[in-house]
Amino acid sequence: MGLATEHAPGVWELSERMEPTLREMGERSDIIRNMHKALKADGLERDPMTFHIHDGPPEAPVTGRIVDKYLSDELGENLTIVVDGIDGRTHHVAGIDPARVEDARIGSVVEIGPPDTTQRPSDRTIAAITEDGVYRPSRHLERAKFEGRVPGGDYEGYVDAHVRRLEALRRAGIAERIDAGQWRIPEDFESRAVAYDAGRNRQASVRVLSVLDLEKQIGADGATWLDRRLVSPDASDLAPAGFGHQMREALDQRREHHVEHGDATRQQNGRVFYRRNLLATLRDREVVRVGAEMAANKTLPFRAATDGETVSGKFTGTVQLTSGKFAIVEKSHEFTLVPWRPVIDRQLGREVMGVVQGGSVSWQLGRQRGLGL
Incomplete structure (x- = not known):
């Protein structure tokens, strides 16, 4: 193992790497034992040679079903997930944000990948508005009003959100505030902003592909x-x-x-x-069935929303279907189910409005929306 060197007969020098190396080997043995235990509890046998213990977020996306998940630390801030992958390997990934897998359970299908380092729309907008290396909120406000593309018409809130983004980047030394109405923007602003986000976000990206296991998906009436x-x-x-x-x-x-x-x-x-349109047909079929079942226990009748329709009402909760997570939007005389997105979670109990488009909803939440920042 290269952890001890014999300098003379009976005279040995122990490597300074001995303790951390042996500790790491012990931890690895514990991990492999726990992986075996989790697989056995699910009635599975896997060759230990297929085990992949990731030191951090996977370099390439890993897709498979969850066979185990548990807290990685005593503070409960991170989870460890064991994934039986479609690639024939069993993956052990630590440091997962619990909020990202709160809807997933043992058997759910997930995709775990590298940290999300995509460029923010706000950074592209700031770079586009910048003239001669200077960003002016007043100029941005003029252009936003001229183009008229801000949902809810909250132009001041839209520009303020970009200024808040610049405040964060100023503290990171990327942007410089000249005065109350001007910001100095470097030529490499966009690439440095992406690098800044990547440095702060070291957790793996997680997508819950299905909360249902394979067996339940086979006979489900929704879009799986x-x-x-x-x-x-x-x-x-x-x-x-x-x-x-x-x-x-x-x-x-x-x-x-x-x-x-x-x-x-x-x-x-x-x-x-x-x-034709298999996924949409299955999704609509399930929504109608679940909506009717919910109506039987509510004082309101259910009405299915149609594509292109503007829906409005009070956001009262969510329901998990085979086809995905749906938001419950209630009016005084009826309720409907529309595809959920994380952006509306902060609007629970409030009035919301959005346009149903191709199996999704474009929510018009004005200042509250955040506009992809």
């Missing part, structure tokens, strides 16, 4: 993760063993489910064709 895989039939990332193999079997069973229920047809040559 399996359906999204079926309509984009690239299976090159599915390993022939482990969870990748189970995924292939589940896709076959889900395909048969659609054929049996008239949502797909099989030709004589064996090819399967799905109904």
Whole structure:
């Protein structure tokens, strides 16, 4: 192991790396033992040679089902997640923000990847407004009013949000405030802003692809993760063993489910064709069913929102469906279910308004919205 050197017969020098190395080996052994235990509890056996213990966020996205998750520290600030991957490997990833997986449970399908280092829309806007290295909020306000693209018409709040972003970057030494109405913006402003965010955000990015396990997705009436895989039939990332193999079997069973229920047809040559707009059809079907069930326990009737419709009312809560998480929006005489987005969580109990567009909602929340900052 290179942790001890014999200088003379019976005379040894121990490496200064001995203690941390042995401690790391002990921790690794504990991790492998816990991974075995979690897999066994789920009725699974995996070759330890396929175990991948990540020292930080994965360099490439890891997709699979959660077989274990537990607190990484005594303060409860971070989670460790064990993922049975579609790549045939079992991944151990520590340092996950609990808020990012609060809807996920054992069996849920997730994608864990590198930290999100995408450029903020606000930084692109600041760079575009800057003239001769100077950003002027007054100039920005004029242009925003001229273009008229600010949801809710809160132009002052829109510009103020960009100024708050510059305040944060000023403290990082990236932007400089000349006076109350002018900011000095460096030529490499955008790249430095991205680097600043990347340095602050060292946690892995997490997407919950399905709160349901594979077995429940096979017979579900909503739009599942399996359906999204079926309509984009690239299976090159599915390993022939482990969870990748189970995924292939589940896709076959889900395909048969659609054929049996008239949502797909099989030709004589064996090819399967799905109904047009399969995902939207399944989603709408589930929303109508769940809405009717909820109406039976409420004093309000349910009405399904249509694409292109403007919905408004009080945001009273959320409901988790197979097709995703939906917001409950109530009026005095009816309620509806619309796709949820994190941006409206702060509006719980308040009046909201948005436009339903292609399975999503463009919320018009004015100053509260944050406008992608």
